[in-house]
Amino acid sequence: MSISKLTLGLIVAGGLFGCGPNADLVCDASPTAVTTEKVYNDVIKLQCLSCHGLPGTADARKAGDYQSLQVFTSSVVGAASPGYAPLKMVDTDKKLDNSTVWLKLLGDNTTGAGGKKTGPRMPEGGMLNATQLKLVKDWICSGAK
Numbered sequence: 754m755s756i757s758k759l760t761l762g763l764i765v766a767g768g769l770f771g772c773g774p775n776a777d778l779v780c781d782a783s784p785t786a787v788t789t790e791k792v793y794n795d796v797i798k799l800q801c802l803s804c805h806g807l808p809g810t811a812d813a814r815k816a817g818d819y820q821s822l823q824v825f826t827s828s829v830v831g832a833a834s835p836g837y838a839p840l841k842m843v844d845t846d847k848k849l850d851n852s853t854v855w856l857k858l859l860g861d862n863t864t865g866a867g868g869k870k871t872g873p874r875m876p877e878g879g880m881l882n883a884t885q886l887k888l889v890k891d892w893i894c895s896g897a898k
């Protein structure tokens with residue numbers, strides 16, 4: 754086997770079997786500053802309001818969360834995670850593994866801080882594209898301002 758094939762094999766195995774820190778849960782060294790308003794307009798409004806927008810939609814417990822930028826900000830930034838305590842919705846200390854909003858975008862039952870699993874992937878029944886995921890990651894990693 755050539756060295757490059759061996760290296761590739763190790764990288765794939767590392768990714769599959771979780772050797773080393775999970776890059777999805779580690780902030781980049783100098784993340785681009787992304788505002789809450791940008792995330793709301795470019796991601797939340799387009800992907801989340803069908804269920805988290807208005808009272809009476811999909812899940813009454815969660816409904817109304819994201820109906821405006823103001824409501825989204827107050828129910829998410831630095832707030833407790835109602836369904837997945839003791840995690841935060843978004844940890845303003847730039848901790849991806851303590852932010853339910855981020856963990857739920859990565860996949861089903863992602864393991865967060867303290868081994869907490871975060872249930873079904875969001876948006877339920879779908880998945881954000883790479884650009885949208887990067888925006889949300891940079892937003893949290895730049896302090897969710």
Ligand code: HEC
Nearest residue numbers: 800801804811812834835836837853854872873875876877
């Ligand atoms: C098709 C409906 C649907 C869509 C679209 C959707 N959600 Fe959800 N979401 C739910 C339901 C139902 C729950 C409650 C069950 C659960 O915790 O998974 C939920 C729960 C959550 C929670 C857990 C809150 C907590 O701590 O209890 C977060 C965070 C969340 N959604 C974020 C999002 C984001 C961000 C988007 C858009 C990218 C999104 N959701 C899109 C239906 C949806």
